[in-house]
Amino acid sequence: MLRINRINFKKPVQLALLVLFTMAAFVNKAHSQAEVAPWGNITGIRKDGQLFSFESSIKVISADGKHVAATALEKQQPRYKRNGDEQLVTTNIDSLFFTEAVKDLSSGKIRVTVHLAAHADADLKGVYFCITLPKDDYASGQVRFSGVKGPLSDFVPVAENYETTANGMQFKSATRSFDIKLDAAAAVIVKQDNVNGKNDFHLYIALNQGGVRKGDTVQRVFTIKASGDIDKEPVTMEINTAQQGRAFDGLGGNFRLQNPKTDPQVIDYCLQNLRVAYGRVEMPWRFWQPNKDTDPTAAADSGKLSVPVKKAMQMAHRLDSMGIPFILSAWFPPNWAITGKMNFRPVNGIWGNPLNKDNMEAIYKSIADYILYLKKTCGAEPKLFSFNESDLGINIRLTAQDHDDFIKGCGAYFAAHGVNTKMLLGDNSDATTYKFIYPAMDDPEAKPYIGAISFHSWRGWGTETLQKWADAATKLGVPLLVGEGSIDAAAWNYPDIFQEQTYALQEINLYTRMLAICQPKSILQWQLTADYSPLIGGGIFGNNEPLHPGQRFWNLKQLSITPNGLFAMPITSGPGITSAAMGDNDKGVYAIHLVNNGTKRKITLTGLPATVKQLRMYTTSKELDMKEGSSVKVKNGQAQFKLEAVSYTTLISE
Numbered sequence: 001m002l003r004i005n006r007i008n009f010k011k012p013v014q015l016a017l018l019v020l021f022t023m024a025a026f027v028n029k030a031h032s033q034a035e036v037a038p039w040g041n042i043t044g045i046r047k048d049g050q051l052f053s054f055e056s057s058i059k060v061i062s063a064d065g066k067h068v069a070a071t072a073l074e075k076q077q078p079r080y081k082r083n084g085d086e087q088l089v090t091t092n093i094d095s096l097f098f099t100e101a102v103k104d105l106s107s108g109k110i111r112v113t114v115h116l117a118a119h120a121d122a123d124l125k126g127v128y129f130c131i132t133l134p135k136d137d138y139a140s141g142q143v144r145f146s147g148v149k150g151p152l153s154d155f156v157p158v159a160e161n162y163e164t165t166a167n168g169m170q171f172k173s174a175t176r177s178f179d180i181k182l183d184a185a186a187a188v189i190v191k192q193d194n195v196n197g198k199n200d201f202h203l204y205i206a207l208n209q210g211g212v213r214k215g216d217t218v219q220r221v222f223t224i225k226a227s228g229d230i231d232k233e234p235v236t237m238e239i240n241t242a243q244q245g246r247a248f249d250g251l252g253g254n255f256r257l258q259n260p261k262t263d264p265q266v267i268d269y270c271l272q273n274l275r276v277a278y279g280r281v282e283m284p285w286r287f288w289q290p291n292k293d294t295d296p297t298a299a300a301d302s303g304k305l306s307v308p309v310k311k312a313m314q315m316a317h318r319l320d321s322m323g324i325p326f327i328l329s330a331w332f333p334p335n336w337a338i339t340g341k342m343n344f345r346p347v348n349g350i351w352g353n354p355l356n357k358d359n360m361e362a363i364y365k366s367i368a369d370y371i372l373y374l375k376k377t378c379g380a381e382p383k384l385f386s387f388n389e390s391d392l393g394i395n396i397r398l399t400a401q402d403h404d405d406f407i408k409g410c411g412a413y414f415a416a417h418g419v420n421t422k423m424l425l426g427d428n429s430d431a432t433t434y435k436f437i438y439p440a441m442d443d444p445e446a447k448p449y450i451g452a453i454s455f456h457s458w459r460g461w462g463t464e465t466l467q468k469w470a471d472a473a474t475k476l477g478v479p480l481l482v483g484e485g486s487i488d489a490a491a492w493n494y495p496d497i498f499q500e501q502t503y504a505l506q507e508i509n510l511y512t513r514m515l516a517i518c519q520p521k522s523i524l525q526w527q528l529t530a531d532y533s534p535l536i537g538g539g540i541f542g543n544n545e546p547l548h549p550g551q552r553f554w555n556l557k558q559l560s561i562t563p564n565g566l567f568a569m570p571i572t573s574g575p576g577i578t579s580a581a582m583g584d585n586d587k588g589v590y591a592i593h594l595v596n597n598g599t600k601r602k603i604t605l606t607g608l609p610a611t612v613k614q615l616r617m618y619t620t621s622k623e624l625d626m627k628e629g630s631s632v633k634v635k636n637g638q639a640q641f642k643l644e645a646v647s648y649t650t651l652i653s654e
Contacts, residue, residue: 040100041071055131056112056129076093077493097116100114108225128204131180135192139159142155162188163189167184169188176227179225239581239605248519250277250522250564251276251523265547277522285367296369296370326383330367330385351395353395371421372417384454392429400437404443407446415449427483430458433455441475453472470517498532509578512594555648558626558650566582589652594649603640609637615641617641617649
């Protein structure tokens with residue numbers, strides 16, 4: 001039987017406060033329907049769990065019309081906040097500062113208030129509130145304009161271009177309806193454009209036309225309503241247990257220590273309440289050996305071990321004592337190990353510093369000495385070593401050939417000096433930079449030293465891109481690790497987003513897809529500390545609520561109960577459902593992970609072995625914290641059950 005550890009509050013006051021926070025959160029959840037990205041783009045409205053997709057943005061067009069700047073991921077430095085049923089975003093594009101408030105009104109209906117303030121003069125063609133409607137939903141649709149006279153006051157084909165002045169528009173197709181009302185008439189444009197390979201429909205509503213002067217302000221209010229068919233069709237899925245892929249050991253976590261006051265509580269809670277299968281800790285290299293000609297081991301033995309190094313080693317020892325294998329990764333190098341002045345931030349758009357090739361032997365020795373000292377004093381030896389995101393330069397920058405040369409050089413040094421640690425190929429900043437690993441992957445001299453391959457999941461979620469990493473692991477015959485798992489590398493700027501369903505759902509969707517496509521040994525959450533914390537409160541990000549788990553934590557908890565060492569197995573899916581399956585035919589144990597991105601659905605699962613008679617079922621959503629439902633009966637290899645709307649469900653054979 002699987003034991004599910006849950007939070008145990010010892011103080012009644014804490015429990016009472018948690019109840020109040022939970023009730024307040026439930027009120028927010030019950031009314032929440034607009035999905036808003038923290039940079040201000042609305043990505044759709046949910047109704048009964050169904051997402052009616054569109055995407056808003058604010059666009060600033062230069063006076064000559066050749067340059068367009070728009071709100072988007074990692075393009076500005078926004079701030080995000082929720083206040084009950086209203087989401088607030090503040091951001092700027094150059095000297096234009098925007099405040100956007102998105103308020104849920106009623107089923108499928110929201111109000112958007114956009115305030116613009118010019119902090120400097122600017123010559124522009126205009127500033128627009130824009131809506132993109134997906135072609136798949138509106139390909140044969142129609143549009144009509146309100147507040148106009150003539151043909152455009154009746155429905156006309158949406159596939160044509162229109163430019164007029166109106167106080168509202170209504171788009172409709174066979175399955176969708178989108179209605180936007182303006183607080184006052186404005187210049188509007190509707191056109192079909194090919195953007196990023198998608199020939200979608202684009203609506204431009206002028207916030208301001210022409211240039212602006214310092215001190216100018218504009219405020220506009222839009223009421224948006226989205227509706228249409230809700231897909232409630234039953235779905236049949238099939239697992240193929242005859243095909244076993246790579247093994248999944250379980251959820252992992254990063255434990256890079258950055259917040260001395262708030263890290264310990266999150267680390268304690270996560271290690272006590274999650275089955276952590278793999279870990280990653282920092283080697284504070286610049287503190288270990290600041291000077292090349294100083295013996296760091298002798299200095300440590302004489303009591304001069306720096307606090308960051310001591311804490312990092314204690315973290316490694318803690319994981320090792322729990323039987324958790326771990327990666328040792330270096331971020332910041334000592335000055336003697338690099339060329340040029342240390343770049344803590346990008347210089348002319350370039351991150352990090354190259355290694356000093358005149359000091360490579362000293363570099364190998366310094367890293368080996370650290371590992372040997374860690375083993376001698378703590379009994380802990382890392383399975384793998386890497387430079388963090390060296391493809392990008394966070395904070396050591398290597399070329400693909402440099403990476404290959406380092407693996408061969410350092411790997412050989414380790415082998416010659418009694419260090420059992422293998423080299424981690426990649427540990428790339430994103431999935432998109434897969435070519436970085438190719439020289440080492442194709443180098444027979446590097447292969448003996450490579451223990452695993454790793455990438456970070458911040459960018460590059462396309463199936464074809466993820467498959468590149470799966471193929472690389474297959475070619476080398478080594479495990480694949482997602483060394484840093486999550487979805488938005490800039491989220492620390494707007495941490496309130498961590499509590500939103502949109503973030504939690506997108507994150508677990510990606511993890512489920514990676515389980516199915518990449519077949520990793522582990523996905524290591526960034527982080528199981530206060531940085532990107534899956535817990536809420538405890539003074540983290542200025543939130544002084546009692547420390548308690550949020551939806552993201554319950555997603556991770558649910559993923560972590562996957563039995564150790566199950567093999568990836570193919571599974572068919574259905575519209576709006578993300579799925580991954582794994583099992584061990586010899587043990588007769590199977591686990592299925594399903595993310596339902598829409599309304600409640602009835603599922604028929606086929607292909608289970610005749611030996612499986614029951615499945616235990618757990619569900620996490622905004623309202624459900626890994627709730628265990630009634631056991632699902634299996635008869636003749638077939639099981640029937642329901643998926644809750646907008647939820648993550650795990651089924652494990654008994």
